[in-house]
Amino acid sequence: MTRGGQSGPDRDIVVTMAGFVRTLRAAGMVADTGRFEAMLRALHTLDVRRGVDAYWAGRLTLCTGPEDIARFDAAFAAYFGGEIPRNAALGLQKTPSRVVGITALDTLDGETDAPTETQELATEASDTDLLRQADFATLTDEQREEVRRMLAQLAAVGPTRRSLRTEAAARGDVDPRRVLRAMLRRGGETVELPRKSKRDRPRRIVLLLDVSGSMEPYAEAYLRFAHTLSRRRPAVEVFTIGTRLTRITRAMSARDPDAALKAVAAAVPDWSGGTRLGELLQAFLDRWGQRGMARGAVVVIASDGWERGEVDLLADQMARLRRLARAVVWVNPHVGKEGFAPTAAGMSAALPHIDRLVSGHSVEAFAELAKLLSEDFLRAARLWPVPRSAA
Known part of the structure; x- marks a missing residue:
């Protein structure tokens, strides 16, 4: 790297670090152009040939959160080799990792054995990416354990609303x-x-999770997502629906997700049964929703839409829900699969009253759902038209 009168880092360093950023992207990190440029500016200020400086320049600019640190360390280990600075490794990983060393950055022309390690990391990153996109119903026991960890690390911000209360501000109405x-x-x-x-307050999110037999392969993942959402933000209400309606908000308050699911298992009497969406939605609205829980809330219904009750009743209750809620999101694990069409009786009846129909079959789909719930959206363009047979 040139310093002093030079305007930026050497071209060789730029090319080398661009390859490193591509490795990070393969590992699942964002590492966009803006962060790459920030890293180059940091490297221009520091001494690129000092392993500690190079490590921190990359970590502080390319990591978007704590969940990226382990990936960043592994990528550095594979791309450059060497040891992580002692103060960087403390408390971050269960096993020691290798990271950039002085000799690795001295040889920027590629005369090291790093490509072999990079290929190994790229393979691991590809496996992780495939696992994020894998259908929950097809996972092995080992993969399920890794998916549980991924679900627990999902970001969850949630929508906000304007409160009637006010606070001091630099701009706004005169007080x-x-x-x-x-x-x-x-x-x-x-x-x-x-x-x-006016203050911004968290907008309530209500989750209605189908635990009937047809949703059995996805029920655990949906409950773990609900636990992550409940632990990360306030004003989250969770119910299960099948043949009965069960409020499990209190069970979801447990810090440990496994303990929360055990409490849910003890509280829910209708696992893997039938589905009576219309009756249970009416019960929710009569007891909780109409009284205020659904008013102005974002309501998320997670179900494949297989209805064993009266379809007309479901359509009426969905219309009633839509009048109360800020937005209604329907999560269907079959959305996006080849040949999918919203032709199930319950799905067809509910579709005209939905703001968003989204997928819910993988970790990647849940990440998109969490991002969607972070937006305070109004009625948006529906992703699926109403089938003619249901019109």
């Missing part, structure tokens, strides 16, 4: 009370005009 108090302190003179704006 008459604070203006009056300021004038009293200054003997009646007006020196400043304090302003106020």
Whole structure:
């Protein structure tokens, strides 16, 4: 790297670090162009030939959160070789990792044995990426354990709403009370005009999770996603639906996901039974939704739409729900699969009253759902038209 009068890093370093960024992307990290440029600026300020400087320049600019640190360390180990700085490795990994060393960055022309390790990392990253996209119903026991870890690490922010309460702000409406108090302190003179704006509060999210027989391969993953959402943000209500409606919000409050699922298993009496979506949705609205739980909330219904009850009742209750809720999201594990069409009786009846129909068969699909729930959206364009047979 050139310093002083030079404007940026050497071209060889840029090419080498571009290859490293591609390795990070293969490992599942974002590592976009903006972060890459930030890393190059950091390397220009530091000494690229010092392993500690190079490590921290990359880690502080390319990692988007704690979940990226282990991937970053593994990528550095595979791409450059060497040891992680001692203070960087403490408490971050269960096993020691190897990372950039001085000799690795000295030889930027590719005369090292790193490509072999890079190929191994690329294979591991490809396996991880495939696992994120794998259907929950096809996983082995070993893969399920890894998927559980991935679900526990999903980001969950959630939508917000404007409160009636206000707070001091740099911009907004003039706050008459604070203006009056300021004038009293200054003997009646007006020196400043304090302003106020409405607060943002978390918008409630209500999850209705189908635990009937047809949803059995996906039920555990849906419950673990609900636990992650409940632990990461306030104002989340969780119910199971099958032949009965069961509120499991309290069970989801357990810190450990396995303990939460055990509590849910003890509380839910209708695992792997039939599905009466219309009746249970009516029960939810009569007991909780109409009284305020569904008002202004984002309601997420996770089901494949197989209805054994009255389809007309489901359509009526979905219309009723849509009038109360801010938005209705339907998660179907079969969306996106080859040949899928929303032709199941329950799905066809509910479709006209849904804002978004999304997939829910994999970790990647849940990541997209979490991102969707972080948006405070209004009625959006429906992803599927109403089938003619249901019109």
